[in-house]
Amino acid sequence: MTAQRACALSELEQDTxxxxxxxxxxxxxVLDSAGEVHAIGDVCTHGDISLSEGFVEGETLECWAHGSAFSLRTGKPLNLPAYEPVPVYVVEIDGDDVLIDPTVTKEV
Incomplete structure (x- = not known):
């Protein structure tokens, strides 16, 4: 499979x-504060909670329900209660398009 358009870069707000x-x-x-775009699995490994509803700080995305923060680079949880990582996807930028292949995860 090839990368698909996920959204427009111009639609992303920094640290959201x-x-x-x-x-x-x-x-x-996520468009982080350094201007880099990341894509990680949206389901917290501690509970069936959408991570995209959480809080972005630096290079982490924190689950709003139980406070586990996940690295945007590796998908690894940085604190409990989560202990399993979420997948991290390769992101390509083509003009204003954010492209992601949902079948290819980063090796970290």
Whole structure:
């Protein structure tokens, strides 16, 4: 499969997560404070909670329900109660398009 358009870069607000679903795969897409775009799995591994409703701080996305923060680069939880990582997807930028292949995760 090839990368698909997830959203427009201009639609992303800095330090805010946006939920997108590509081929049934929910993702949280984030424009961090350094201007880098990240895509991680949108479901917290501690509970069935949408991470895109959480809080972005630096290179982390924190689950609003129980406070587990996940690295936007590795998907690894940085604190309890979560202990399992979420997938991290490769992001490509083409003009104003944010492209993601939901079948390809980063090796971290």
């Amino acid at each position: 997560a946006v939920r997108v679903v590509l081929d049934g795969v929910p993702m949280a897409v």
